[in-house]
Amino acid sequence: MRLIAICVLPLIAAAVSFALQATRSAPIRIAVLVGVAAAHLVLVVTLWIAPPAPTLSGWLAADPLGLLVLTLTSTLFLVTALYTVGYLRRERPRGGRMFVGGLLAFLGAASVVSLAHHLAMLWVGIEATTLALAPLVFHRHDRRSLEAVWKYLVLSSVGIALALLGIFFLATAQAGVPGRPLVIGDLVTQAGALHPAWLRASFLFLLVGFGTKMGLAPMHTWKPDTYGEAPSLVGGLMAGALTSCAFLGLARITQVAMAANLGAFIQPVLLGFGLLSLTVAAAFIIGQSDVKRLLAYSSVEHMGLLVLGLGLGGIGTYGTVLHVVNNGLAKGWLFLVVGNVVLATGSSAAAANRGVVRTLPVSGALLVLGLFAVTGSPPFGLFLSEFTILRAAIGGGHPWIAAAVLLLLAIIFVGMAALILEIALGEPDPTAVPVRESRWLTLGPIVLAILVLMLGVYIPLPVQDILERAAVALGGMAP
Amino acid sequence: MQTAPQLTLLFVVLSNFAVLGTTRLSTCIRAVAVQGFLLGILPLLLASHLSLHVIFLSVGTVTVKAVVLPWFLMWAIREAAVRREVEPFIGFISSLLLGAVALGLAFAIAARLPLPREQQELLVPVSLTTVMIGLLVLTTRRKALTQVVGYLMLENGIYLFGLTQAESVPFLLEVGVLLDVFVGVFIMGIVVFHINREFDSLDSARLTELQD
Numbered sequence: 234m235r236l237i238a239i240c241v242l243p244l245i246a247a248a249v250s251f252a253l254q255a256t257r258s259a260p261i262r263i264a265v266l267v268g269v270a271a272a273h274l275v276l277v278v279t280l281w282i283a284p285p286a287p288t289l290s291g292w293l294a295a296d297p298l299g300l301l302v303l304t305l306t307s308t309l310f311l312v313t314a315l316y317t318v319g320y321l322r323r324e325r326p327r328g329g330r331m332f333v334g335g336l337l338a339f340l341g342a343a344s345v346v347s348l349a350h351h352l353a354m355l356w357v358g359i360e361a362t363t364l365a366l367a368p369l370v371f372h373r374h375d376r377r378s379l380e381a382v383w384k385y386l387v388l389s390s391v392g393i394a395l396a397l398l399g400i401f402f403l404a405t406a407q408a409g410v411p412g413r414p415l416v417i418g419d420l421v422t423q424a425g426a427l428h429p430a431w432l433r434a435s436f437l438f439l440l441v442g443f444g445t446k447m448g449l450a451p452m453h454t455w456k457p458d459t460y461g462e463a464p465s466l467v468g469g470l471m472a473g474a475l476t477s478c479a480f481l482g483l484a485r486i487t488q489v490a491m492a493a494n495l496g497a498f499i500q501p502v503l504l505g506f507g508l509l510s511l512t513v514a515a516a517f518i519i520g521q522s523d524v525k526r527l528l529a530y531s532s533v534e535h536m537g538l539l540v541l542g543l544g545l546g547g548i549g550t551y552g553t554v555l556h557v558v559n560n561g562l563a564k565g566w567l568f569l570v571v572g573n574v575v576l577a578t579g580s581s582a583a584a585a586n587r588g589v590v591r592t593l594p595v596s597g598a599l600l601v602l603g604l605f606a607v608t609g610s611p612p613f614g615l616f617l618s619e620f621t622i623l624r625a626a627i628g629g630g631h632p633w634i635a636a637a638v639l640l641l642l643a644i645i646f647v648g649m650a651a652l653i654l655e656i657a658l659g660e661p662d663p664t665a666v667p668v669r670e671s672r673w674l675t676l677g678p679i680v681l682a683i684l685v686l687m688l689g690v691y692i693p694l695p696v697q698d699i700l701e702r703a704a705v706a707l708g709g710m711a712p
Numbered sequence: 713m714q715t716a717p718q719l720t721l722l723f724v725v726l727s728n729f730a731v732l733g734t735t736r737l738s739t740c741i742r743a744v745a746v747q748g749f750l751l752g753i754l755p756l757l758l759a760s761h762l763s764l765h766v767i768f769l770s771v772g773t774v775t776v777k778a779v780v781l782p783w784f785l786m787w788a789i790r791e792a793a794v795r796r797e798v799e800p801f802i803g804f805i806s807s808l809l810l811g812a813v814a815l816g817l818a819f820a821i822a823a824r825l826p827l828p829r830e831q832q833e834l835l836v837p838v839s840l841t842t843v844m845i846g847l848l849v850l851t852t853r854r855k856a857l858t859q860v861v862g863y864l865m866l867e868n869g870i871y872l873f874g875l876t877q878a879e880s881v882p883f884l885l886e887v888g889v890l891l892d893v894f895v896g897v898f899i900m901g902i903v904v905f906h907i908n909r910e911f912d913s914l915d916s917a918r919l920t921e922l923q924d
Contacts, residue, residue, distance in 0.1 A: 380922055
């Protein structure tokens with residue numbers, strides 16, 4: 234019952250928000266947004282306390298992996314909803330009900346993805362997340378956002394179509410094997426009986442399909458344009474929650490492939506995509522002049538790290554699972570802070586935003602801290618997860634991979650630091666005056682920063698337990 | 713009855729090449745409409761017995777793929793006053809040749825991936841051909857509308873493959889593909905409409921402002 238409520242509640246709220254006409258109902262819409270976001274998180278927390286039984290004949294269930302992504306999405310969404318209160322006071326995107334409704338529909342679709350244990354249902358959820366956020370990318374209705382939304386829709390749709398073909402391949406691999414069709418649990422227990430050639434083909438198509446949605450190189454080309462043009466809070470949801478949902482899709486088929494002993498086939502492929510993504514990210518981060526596009530390439534980098542950890546296996550898988558959480562929270566943090574910078578000047582180009590530490594003291598400080606967090610410096614959580622992945626590379630007999638990753642991470646650090654420090658500490662426009670920052674706009678990033686810092690120092694026991702179980706489900710182990 | 717599905721699948725392949733070889737957008741849309749119709753009657757021809765489910769699938773597919781979407785695309789080219797594809801990134805003759813290569817490749821791949829059950833054996837190679845030619849059209853044509861046609865062909869190819877699983881995994885085809893085609897193209901259509909207003913042409917190659 235709770236599982237269904239978690240999926241359906243945001244969808245009903247989205248419909249209500251669409252139905253509320255006229256500008257004077259704007260406060261009601263905002264109240265619905267924040268209220269539903271809070272209720273959703275409460276429901277998700279109850280899943281941690283009292284694990285629910287699977288419902289809808291096993292199509293909906295909360296396993297460790299799904300629960301992690303769901304909790305990440307729900308937390309990020311509540312923070313973003315509070316930020317939206319402040320954002321909508323400063324900026325009036327055309328079609329306010331489209332904006333709030335799209336956000337809520339996204340939450341519903343992402344919940345379906347997290348809880349779905351039937352691959353076709355998971356696919357429908359991922360498709361729905363794409364469509365729910367498309368109008369939000371296009372909110373400014375100008376040439377640039379049109380180009381961005383066109384690339385986003387075409388590439389995502391092609392990716393999602395190839396993923397569907399991969400799911401059909403998986404159904405073919407399962408033909409004649411006992412068990413419910415396309416239900417994860419039955420696929421995993423019967424993995425040995427699946428037809429290996431079709432399973433391999435299915436893995437490749439799902440990797441390319443969901444990899445496009447994650448933004449793995451070379452299917453990442455929509456990402457900088459979309460993140461660059463979307464409002465920052467939408468960019469934060471995309472880079473933090475949407476990519477994690479797409480990763481969950483990839484993790485599901487990895488779970489099946491690992492159970493079928495196809496590790497020797499899938500791991501080199503994953504390593505290849507991971508290293509390529511890191512390389513592409515490093516190449517485009519150097520010399521980048523737009524901070525939102527910089528964050529988009531940083532997202533490509535972190536998606537690369539996720540599949541790299543999965544490809545290394547062992548404790549690398551644990552590193553990946555932990556990194557999903559860390560990366561999601563850190564991306565939300567940075568995008569919201571950058572959103573404050575962009576709200577102040579109306580541009581995300583570095584040249585227009587120098588000296589943020591003086592003009593926006595709180596956001597400026599959070600931006601500099603965020604730079605260190607997102608590049609994996611101690612004591613933030615991302616250091617821990619990236620270090621675990623590196624340890625897996627060295628321990629697993631891949632010293633060259635470890636060396637290459639270290640080099641690329643160093644290049645990325647230099648590139649990101651150059652741009653972000655220019656924005657934070659550069660000489661501000663002499664006419665610029667310090668702005669009084671709204672609490673609504675700084676609360677979110679502060680909460681996320683505290684969470685990322687906490688995960689670097691201390692991981693609570695229940696979280697640790699779920700992380701370890703998720704890593705084991707993916708064929709890895711706890712360190 | 714074995715020849716009827718085979719003949720239908722043959723016509724599906726021909727409709728793929730019709731899209732590849734023409735410059736007129738209206739011909740492209742007609743070809744993809746014919747393809748949608750062929751896809752719609754295939755479940756009827758393949759089914760061992762006529763059930764309500766098969767009839768529902770067939771009627772739904774014909775309505776969406778052969779009537780609604782082509783009509784919508786025709787409306788879009790009238791609104792936008794575009795008639796011809798101009799200078800594709802790969803010429804028409806070369807893309808026909810590439811289409812032939814795709815056809816050969818599809819048969820080679822299909823021979824290596826045997827279907828677990830006794831089924832219409834042409835389904836898999838024709839499906840893969842349609843997917844590849846759809847991707848080819850999507851990536852090598854300039855006009856946004858031709859790209860939408862390519863996307864529809866990609867979806868049609870996936871639908872063909874789904875037919876092999878229609879009985880073991882019910883409703884996968886219906887929910888997945890029809891919803892996807894419908895919503896995907898509907899939204900793309902709105903965007904196409906806006907592209908026209910903003911850029912005075914449906915040339916997606918001119919969408920190049922965002923670059924590194």
